Amino acid sequence: MQDEVLDVLRERSGPMSAYDVLGQLRQDKLNLAPPTIYRALSSLTNRGKVHRLESLNAFVACQYDDHEHAWIMSICDSCGAVNEIVSPELLNALSGVASESGFLSTRHVIEIYGQCAACRAIEAKA
Amino acid sequence: MQDEVLDVLRERSGPMSAYDVLGQLRQDKLNLAPPTIYRALSSLTNRGKVHRLESLNAFVACQYDDHEHAWIMSICDSCGAVNEIVSPELLNALSGVASESGFLSTRHVIEIYGQCAACRAIEAKA
DNA sequence: AAGCTTTCTGTTATAACATCACGTTAATGG
C-alpha cells in the first residue's frame, strides 16, 4: 500500500491531499477507505519518503530519494509547484535563534510562499 | 466579535482551535456558529492581532500588540506553550536561500517544535 | 425621514481533513 501511494505522489508534480490520493487509488481498488491511506502516508512520512505540507494539509513525494535530511519547502502561489530546499546552515541558524530563549529545537516546519522562477518569467513577459 | 475572540485568545496562554474559541463564547452566546468565529479569526489574522499555527490548525494572540512583523513560532512538545520570535535577519536569510533557485518569497511559515526552557529545567531536575 | 449601500452577523448545510474501534487476514517464529 505504501508503494502504491508513493507511486501516485510521484506521478504528480504538485501536492496532493490524502483524499486526492484516495480518489486516484479508488480507480483500481474500490472499497479503499481513508484510514488505509492515512496509515500509508504516516509510514511514508516517518520514513522520509513523503513530506507533509502543514500549511496545505497536503503531501508530496520527497525529491531526494536517498538521504536523511531536514527540509524547507517553497510553494508557488501561481502554479502550486513545490520545491524542496536543503540548507543545514539555515536550520542551524534557526535553532540558534530559538535557543536564545532557552528553547531546544527538535523539528522544524518551514514553508515559504511566493512565486517560482518559471512563473516570474511568464509574468515578466506579459 | 473580533474583540471577544481576541479576549478569549489572550486569556489563554496556549493555542486554541477555532472550535475551542467557539466553545468558550457559546457559554455566553448560545447559537454562535462556526462561520462567525472563522470570520473574526480571519480579520484578526489579517490585522496581525492573531497568528495561525499552520501545523496545529490553531490560533494564538500576537504577543506584540503594536507592530507589523513577520514571525517565527516555537512550540513546546511538553507543555504546549507557544512563543513568538522576531528575527528579520533569519527571514532574510531564508528568502535568500529560496532566491538561489529563482524563487521570490512573500510569506514565511516557520514553526519550531522542541522543548521550552521551563520544561527543560524540570526535566533536568528529575 | 426615505432610500441606498456597506458591513457585519445569523443560520443551515455541507465540504474537507483525520481518526477511532474493531474485525479479519496473513506472515513470522516458537
Add this chain to the structure above:
DNA sequence: CCATTAACGTGATGTTATAACAGAAAGCTT
C-alpha cells in the same frame, strides 16, 4: 500447530473549514 504481530478492511465518527443566503445595524445621500 498455535501464538503473536503487523497490515489492512470497514463503518462510524470526530475535527476543521467554508458555501450560500438571509437579516439587521450603521452611515450617507438626497
